[in-house]
Amino acid sequence: MTQAAVRYSTIAIVLHWLIALALAFELALGFAMPKESSGFALWQLHKSVGVAILLLTLARIGWRVFNRPPEAVEASLMGRLARTAHGAFYAFMLLAPLTGWAMVSTSSTRIPTVLFGIVRFPDLPLPASWSEPLGDTHEILAWIGLALIALHVAGVVRHDLLLRHGSLGRMAPGGRPALGVLLGFAVLCVGVGTYGIVARRPSENAGVRPEPVSAPVPEATPARVEPVPVAVEPTQPAQALPEWSIRPGGRLSFSVANGAEAISGSFARWGGTIRFDPDSPERADIRIEIDLASASVGDATQDQMLAGDEYFAVAAHPRAVMRIAAARKTGSGSYSAHGTLQLKGASLPQALEFRLTGTGPRRHVEGRAAIARMPFAIGTGETGGNLGPAVQVRFSFDADMQTADRKLRPD
Template sequence: MTRYSLGAIVLHWLIAFALAFELALGFAMPRGVEGFALFQLHKSVGISILLLTVLRLGWRLAHPRPAPLESGWAHRMAHAVHVGFYLFMLLAPLTGWALVSTAPIKVPTLVFGTLPLPHLPLADSLNPIVEEAHELLAWFGIALFLLHVAGAVRHEILLRDRLLERMAPGGSRPLGAALALGVLALGIGAFLSIGGAKSGREEPENVATAPVTDSPIAEQTPEASPSAEETSPAASETPAPIPTWTISPGGRLAFKVGNGDAGVVEGSFSKWQGAIAFDPERPETADIRITVDLASASVGDSTQDGMLAGDEFFAVSRFSKAVFTARSARRTGTDRYTASGTLQLKGASKPQTISFRLTGSGLARKVQGSATVARAAFGVGEGAAAEGLDPNVTVNFSFDAKGTLPAE
């Protein structure tokens, strides 16, 4: 027998292409939140390599391999590299699996977005150990990959013993060479393209236009309402009725938070509602209540959306709503206001100020505004996944509102 069996050849090249891509992806993918899609792909390819390796070992036991071309130290070196490769292809995916299973935040794994992969029943205290092991194995894999390529080049160029034909489909030396070059090109190309995209990524623009105000979170306590002398030239005059406002469909409630070198994480809430009583001429009489369905939070990635609903962020299973209430507002400029009140979020209640601007006239207005929320005060964003997040989250809102005067 001078050549490998067809099954061994197919499995060899499938694993080779997968390994080249996986190693490049592992070293080049962004480590921030925006790298989640690539992180999921990295896990999917890793599990695929594990399954292919088990299949390859089973095939090797059932089908004899060709006799070695060399003996002595060269044969022992080649054998050691092959044994090392099998260990690497088994242990690297397993330590990766253990790594996500012991992480402080349990990110669900869907193999290629479809097949759920359960977490291993391991103690979270093992996380630093398996993380270090996984990283060391990655470098070990790079070294083995280079040794394997160097050995193939030695056989083809120096020894000219046509080793490549033994692992080429149909025994075609040109096809074998093309496959080998394809593996190298895939690895290098994936590393350069993913790494280039990471380094060239620009910070995205704001998801919603909102007026810029001076440090809205700085005003943490509601100010006293102006006296009657300041608001009414005639104390005996009956106050005008306060309009109540209905938020029209199509409004937007968005959020963004810095994530260190990884840029900005942006998302929005799709379900929220408000009960608003507000007179632009008498803002001190305002009564505002905004309720947000936390389960509707999305950053455009299903895995990250699941994390937002988890205990480390919004804990939606225990705290389904966030509520902002304010019993007064203050004019800060032409058609510009602030409202200082209370934000109830994740079981905590803290002072919170929002700033907003009105456009339009009468009982048809457009509202644009913003707030800065200190997430840590509410326990939002805990654990390893939130380590790079800025302490403050910017919330932008924009909606049309229709006013109604109470019946006399």
């Protein structure tokens, strides 16, 4: 016997190679993607392709039920072995995505699965305690899948090169074995290429993780205003406060613990008016406005979540405003201030610290605040379950002293 008389149907052939290519990509991506939240976009891609494989496999099994495949090339023990291996393949193609889906449904991070950035995929109602065994199973299944592929390809080589049964022609477009060889090679290239590219690529969040979260930060003061001693000297009040303009190029960043990791980002658009005399901090008059839609953690899907109702609810509350009416000197060039932060419809007392360096008409400002996010209802939904209670905010910018009547320009 040379070429087997009956071939797989065109639909079965298309699905076989489509799934084989997707699986090569999926396995390589799974092994190479970073195992931390900095690989967020790659995780979303992995989840999307995994769900696509699940759907294609269901379609393939459905098709197979109504369109019987050709008889096995060998009827002997080897034929039964090949059938068993094919059965194992179907089990793998179902169980790998199902365990992946179950794993993300039970993860404490509860980052929503958004298929190809478009469709929100639901989570399965499973207990959180299953998360770890599911993760282990998912990984073991991936290794089993790799072994099955190696066995499968070895089987095809045995049939076609050693026994000359011509099985490749049964699964190749137009019955042409050369196309089968080409597609087999393409599967290999996709796997190796994906692994090479993903494993070598730098972390997405490189550059937006400016400060370690463990750095000492002032305590958040969500519900208490500490009165600042306002000891205005009788000779001072009439004197105009120096006005400062914020120079472009400053930075306003934030960072919050997410389990054992951190999510960091920054605001691209913010600005304000600063009236402040370093020698009379008790008469400060500072107002900083932040465009919340400009928040970014370096990932489009997460940024969309930030703008949504569970986080900033940008549509209803586009801006945050920090107002400071008095500060207190805590050391040479160092100040602490208590003001009011207006954010997502709430207006609450907020403490911050800053330090001025430089002299004359230009100062460099560095500061930080720890903002308790719960009173502002930020990240209170299921996706924020693993976030730390305080968001560390840091700012640094240069400011130029203006003549008293010149208007300040936001950054």
